[in-house]
Amino acid sequence: MPCVHYRKTVELSAFANARYRVVHRQFDAVRKDSESDDLGQLDLDCVEFEQISMKNAVFSYATLNGAVFKNSCFSGAKFKGSSLNCVIIDKTKVQGTNFSNSKFKCNNVQQCQFNHNNIKSTTKTRSSLRKRDHARWNQGNIDDKENIKKHLQFYANSSFRFVNQSFISIALVSTKESTSTSSSTTITSTRKTTSSSTSSTSTSSSTSSTSTSTSASADPCMSSNRLWNTTGITVSVWSGLTKVSGLFIDSRDTLFIVDQSTSSVVWKLLKNTTTATIVAGVSGLRTAAAKNLNYPQDAYFDSKQTLYVSDYTNYRIQKYINGSTTGITMAGITGSSGSALNQLGGPRHITFDATESNLYVVDGDENRIMRYPANSTSGNNGVLVAGGTTAGNANTQLNTPWGIFYNESISNYIYTTNADGHTVMKWLPGDSSGTFVAGVSGVLGSNATLLNSPRGMIVDAYLNVYVADYGNDRIQLFCAGNPNGITIAGNGTTGSGATSMNGPRGIAFDSSMNLYVGEFDNARVLKFLKL
Secondary structure (H helix, E strand, C coil): CCCCCCEEECCCHCCCCCCCCCCCCCEEEEECCCCCHHHHHHHHHCCCEEEEEECCEEECCCCCCCEECCCCCEECEEEEECCCCCEEEEECCCCCCCCCCCCECCEEEECCEEEEECCCCEEEEEEEEEHHCCCCEEEEEEHHHHHHHHHCCCCCCCCCCCCCCCCCCEEEECCEEECCCEEEEEEEEEEECCEEEEEEEEEEEEEEEECCHHHHHHCCCCCCCCEEEEEEEEECCCCCCCCEEEECCCCCCCCCEEEECCCCCEEEECCCCCCEEECCCCCCCCCCCCCCCCCEEEECCCCEEEEEEEEEHHCCCEEEEEECCCEEEEECCCCCEEECCCCCCCCCEECCCCCCCCEEEEEHCCEEEEECCCCCCCCCEEEEEECCCCCCCCCCCCEEEEEEECCCCCCCCCCEEECCCCCCEEECCCCCCCCCEEEEEEEEEECHHHHHHHHEEEHHHHHHHEEEEEHEEEEECCCCCCCCCCEEECCEECCCCCCCEEEEEEEEECCCCCCEEEEECEEEEEEEEEE
């Protein structure tokens, strides 16, 4: 079926029941199943997958003619026996993928990396590798290489797009695209945790549109599209907000603001609104009661509508289920500080793994990172996954760790900032040593290679690292493998204007890759629009 030359867009709210976080774009363990179990009946022609990570996805015997795979990563995917004629694979990493007995004709491959793939007995004619110096076929099983041509190119508009989405264990059931001006798609999302399993279904309608991809979906370092507007927009400056220590944005672009100091609460700001509400803690009551918090540091809102908060001075992690304002301690022991496996000494930032099965806690005052199952309760032992020795600047130590990022569909490493070590490190969970990613260990400074007490951080799908450089009042972007940082927000001077900052701690991105920065000393959140 030829590709139709228009796009259809889908409201992002249609995917509200799917796990989503803008820096965690994934279709992991995807299986495309039709109701008759005949995968060959699925017609996914002209679907565009953009900025998506797919791990162990199964597309076997599917029809994907004219599909577009752009700025994405496929690991262990199976396209066995599928029809992939006129496919565009652009700036995409393909590793350990099975293309056996698939049909490849008139394809356009640009600036891609193919590692350890099986393309045996595949029909490939008139395929192209544009910019071949950037396209690599490495240690794969590829037959008929002589049929791969360099200059032929094919462009197709996609009639259906998934951009900046994040799904886990998704099954697209009997999905059909046509040339009509509207269509509907049913997406079933199934998630399993250590304690229970749930499923949800959402249905959306799409209408024809001539919209095109935005620059927000591209790798900011590969595309030279690094820029955000350097003039920030004040998102929050209401009375009662005192010291912003952490930020989190969920699938609906709802912003959660962790207010550390006098208030000791977590605020919730819905998209396109200006008035926030308190969803955890009681303003001004910094006690150990279940409804209260004492210098909270960070928050995480999961796909089951459960809010998790690191309660620093109460030495615990609190969770709030289905909108409850009474917290349940799921890690640490209230009022008991220590280095035992069932204690926390001072929890800073937190995150979950991609399946939301395990919570990872930066125990800053104990110079370690701990892991707890999602169904953990107060006093349960955690698992040490990084650090745990005395504070120091060696690669076997952490030095007041603070921020954290972990998503094993993007990287097997846990990333963390060392506030007193002035570095970003990555650790394989359970290893006795880590690797320095940014900054110079033990050296603070303000040039492009140095950091000064870094706090919050994010890693995107391309392993680019974003750091809240607290002491330098700026946000630094370190492109993957590059020790030289690029200032994308803040001007390096302390101030309260729209282009300056005072103590940035929390950072987050919304679905359009707009950057949000929580300032500790300015008691505000700034939004920097993606250009």
